[in-house]
Amino acid sequence: MGFEFNSLEWLFPVFDRMHHNCLKEEIVKRGLGEVSNPQILFVLKNEMNNMSASQKELAEIIGISPPTIAISIKRMKKSGLIYQYPDEKDSRRNLIKLSEKGLAYIEECESAFNKVDRAMLMGFTETEREQMKQFYCRMISNLESLGAKPPAQFKKEHGTNDGN
Incomplete structure (x- = not known):
């Protein structure tokens, strides 16, 4: 049996890609293009003590691979949204912390996500x-x-x- 357009298996990735593109477009439209992975900001603000976590913790909480999160963290550090510092309890690891700039971006990111999701679920x-x-x-x-x-x-x- 061949691949069927309009099947559930086809529609799901179409929906996923369209949702992702709408979110990205809304974030860029708001001047937040340097936020490569907004979930990192959300997790640091809402889930972590002192708004900091290890790269491994962030990857586990968000549900993405360590190499994928490493790329986002590198970009977001360069943009000044987060910074890295040595863990006082374990010198072998670094912690990622939300910067003031990152904190300022969160509200606008949440607003962008809410706008897209409200429109998506309308009706x-x-x-x-x-x-x-x-x-x-x-x-x-x-x-x-x-x-x-x-x-x-x-x-x-x-x-x-x-x-x-």
């Missing part, structure tokens, strides 16, 4: 939104059973498997 009832949420959670669980690692925050909130 859906609360029942449909809840149903969609359940479908996404089930898909995440299915992917986890294939070996994918969900973000730590998802595991914490939904009590998923801790290692298959």
Whole structure:
């Protein structure tokens, strides 16, 4: 059986790419193009004590690979959104900390995300939104059973498997 356009398997990546592009466009339109991965800023502000974390912690919480987060961190350090400093408790690792500039960007980034997401979900009832949420959670669980690692925050909130 060949690949079918308009199938669910085709529509999902189309949706994912369009959502990503809309978010990126909104962020650039607001002059926030130097924020290569806004989730790093959100996690540092909302999840971490003293708005700092190791690169490994950030990768686990967000659910991306260490090499991927390393690229974003390098770009965001260069832009002055975050900075790196040695961990006082463990000299072998560095911590990433949110800068004042990064803190100032967060509110605008959140506003950009909210704008795109509100438009994307326009016309859906609360029942449909809840149903969609359940479908996404089930898909995440299915992917986890294939070996994918969900973000730590998802595991914490939904009590998923801790290692298959």
